[in-house]
Amino acid sequence: MKQYSKQCTCDDGKCYVSSTGEPLKTKWRVNVSFFPAFLNKGKDAKVLKQDLLDCIAPLDRGADATPEDQQRVDQLASKLEAVNPTKQPLKSDLLNGKWELIYTTSKSILQTQRPKFLRSSTNYQAINVDTLRAQNMESWPFFNQVTADLTPLNARKVAVKFDYFKIGGLIPIKAPGRARGELEITYLDEELRISRGDLGNLFILKMIDPSYRVPV
Numbered sequence: 001m002k003q004y005s006k007q008c009t010c011d012d013g014k015c016y017v018s019s020t021g022e023p024l025k026t027k028w029r030v031n032v033s034f035f036p037a038f039l040n041k042g043k044d045a046k047v048l049k050q051d052l053l054d055c056i057a058p059l060d061r062g063a064d065a066t067p068e069d070q071q072r073v074d075q076l077a078s079k080l081e082a083v084n085p086t087k088q089p090l091k092s093d094l095l096n097g098k099w100e101l102i103y104t105t106s107k108s109i110l111q112t113q114r115p116k117f118l119r120s121s122t123n124y125q126a127i128n129v130d131t132l133r134a135q136n137m138e139s140w141p142f143f144n145q146v147t148a149d150l151t152p153l154n155a156r157k158v159a160v161k162f163d164y165f166k167i168g169g170l171i172p173i174k175a176p177g178r179a180r181g182e183l184e185i186t187y188l189d190e191e192l193r194i195s196r197g198d199l200g201n202l203f204i205l206k207m208i209d210p211s212y213r214v215p216v
Helices: 024-031 034-039 041-062 067-081
Strands: 005-011 014-020 097-104 123-128 133-138 145-152 157-167 171-174 180-188 192-197 202-209
Touching: 041 067, 041 097, 067 180, 067 192, 067 202
Parallel strands: none
Antiparallel strands: 005 014, 097 123, 097 202, 123 133, 133 145, 145 157, 157 171, 157 180, 180 192, 192 202
């Protein structure tokens, strides 16, 4: 007489019991697939991050990006934002330190209206969570800087009020009252940060010095 065993199969989240002549152990391995998907979640985020970095690498921080490039970068950034591991970035020490801007859609930062030899070669941003201070820095050829106070609007969004510009990194000039904006941190881990500004610009930065602090 043939021996039958009960077999559990899953379809759209519902499980059904049926009889089969095949061994239960074999069918269990075939039909249950939600465990690998769950375990691969972290790996998927790592792949998305690498895809994003590969996409922006040839774009000169966004200066050479076509509208199609910008759309592709935004799509990849949105996918990574959906798996953001830091839900309250303004309460995380991961935010502290000096970040290098590796991509943006901000034309004023990219200085695309200037010849390439007059554009800043590298841009940095430093943030102190404990003092709620920020500092933006340009490298060669001008070394300009600006510091700002941050006011939390929620656990991941701040109002930014710039206070002093430093021309050439040395000559301080008080910022006008209109020099302000908002910034939302939409993805944060120990290596990468994605932020979006109130004017619709996208900013992608990589951590280069977690020990750096904004000068008082």
